[in-house]
Amino acid sequence: MSERKDYTNGPLCLSGRNLTRVFGTGAKQNVAVDHVNFDFHEGEFVSIVGESGSGKTTLSKMLLGLLNISEGEILYQGKPRDISNRKKLNEYWKGIQPIFQDPFSSYNIFHKIDAVLLDCIAMRGGKHLPYEKKVEMMTEACSFVNLKFAELTNKYPFELSGGQMQRLMIARIFLLKPKILLADEPTSMVDACSRATILDMLLNLRDETGMTIIFITHDIGLAYYISDTIYIMEHGKFVESGKADEVILNPQAAYTKRLISDVPKIHEEWDLSTVEMNNTL
């Protein structure tokens, strides 16, 4: 068992104050994210866990600045986030970058892989570097994720497998070096062995660059393995949050308890006798 460094007391990186998002109006009003408060620290590995429909993705889109906020505010590095115009938004996106669930739809199918990586270098202000230097950077990024850059040049994204595409996404992040990485279910479409590889890469990335990683998932076992802090989300609210060990081994909220007991485990018996069929039509 390897000890991990404690990142939960660093300077504030991203915070939310009464963050709310409402869809629709009147009778059809749907509060997707309901007055949530959070503080993410620098270098912290945060997981947001919830079932489908709990508002995880809405929250992540707000954090990325892709969705307007109905109420409340987001503080970026302690100051209110300002993305009022395109220039400021681009500046903000240098600090926060996402990895999405579906690697197959994350790439422009007409761009070759080196073009994808060269874009990242250009975004970091390396547009006028000599080409040899760029190749060196791309090779380093690819070797970080166990890919061989020499084999990837002149390939299109569809020639890679799902796991390789997702790893290339991480190579992008390695080149961009944002302050915050927002990973929305990055491992749900790859299988178990590739999943372990990707998780360990994310942990290495955090240790190497000190970036904050916000990991959104429905898999509570995975969240427990990887994160320092876990937020449990139900119907748009955080019902429980705290250090991973506290939340998982000693859950307080009824929802967390239910979520943990519903997951099949290998050392404890999975109790099926208490299951009640939900037969509401």
Place this chain on the structure above:
Amino acid sequence: MGKVILEVKNLKTKYITRFHEDVYSVDGVSLKIEEGKSLGIAGESGCGKSTLALSMMGYYFPPLHYTSGDIIIDGVNISGMDPDKVRTTILGSEIAYIPQAAMNALNPTMKIIRFIEDVIHAHDKSVSKQEIRSRAEAYFKEVGLPPEVLDRHAVELSGGMKQRTVIAVSTILSPKVLIADEPSSALDVTSQKMVIKMMKDLMKNGHIRAMMFITHELPLLYNVTDDIAVMYAGQLVEYGSAHEMVFDPIHPYSHGLMGSILVPEEGTRGANLTAIPGTPPNLKKPPVGCRFAERCKYAKPQCFYTAPAERMFGENGTRMYRCLMDEEELREVYANE
């Protein structure tokens, strides 16, 4: 030893692509399921789990082709049977099959009762609609679904309910074996538990006599099935009881798989996950030697040109693994890690 319900002997099937290339998707699989037992098939995507299920039912529609081997259901050999005959005589009454994401493929314009009529009429056209309805109502009550579901359309049901309806529809003829391909992976944990409970109850109440469960989620398999078989590149590389497989895997591939289990339990956080680098071999040209050799940390030179045979081991010789290395040798390697 109980009565063997389903037995597969050295089954080989292949896909023929439109460029007339052979893809050896199931290559020499032998397994049996006894009465009242369930078998889980684990393995990464593309290793042939779902093809194995189709092959085991004799469901050979192009591009899938039968090569050799026997499929014996309750003493009757069905290998080489005409697939159209399989559809009307085997499917549903002998083996029920729930394909992956079946619940999302239900025809939205049909009421649930129509699916049941279809299933029963495929086997026996003489059954009247009233009889089907009364049979279906009684069966739905028995398996814990409200009979009102019968008059609903698929789109009106929630995900968990849809999946349970699919299971009920496919087992209405009391098949001997139920093959379920990833029945719960699209559901949240609460609905997953309901689906699993329903399948276990079907076994307990004798509606089905054996079950095969395909998934890549190992903690789920451990809790649901009696035995687990691990598949890699069209072959079974190891099988044994669920407990043995999770806590004492022998084959390097299953050892790697079991090392990547993530559960919300003490000891998971900070544990060292085993990752298996690389990708599975291309089954158009399967490797001459061990299929896993290229990705195996412990591979020796002979692994690349000698194909390993199935080797039995364990207390009663009930476990199998497919590797050139001896059991003791492998255990020693794992202990020294």
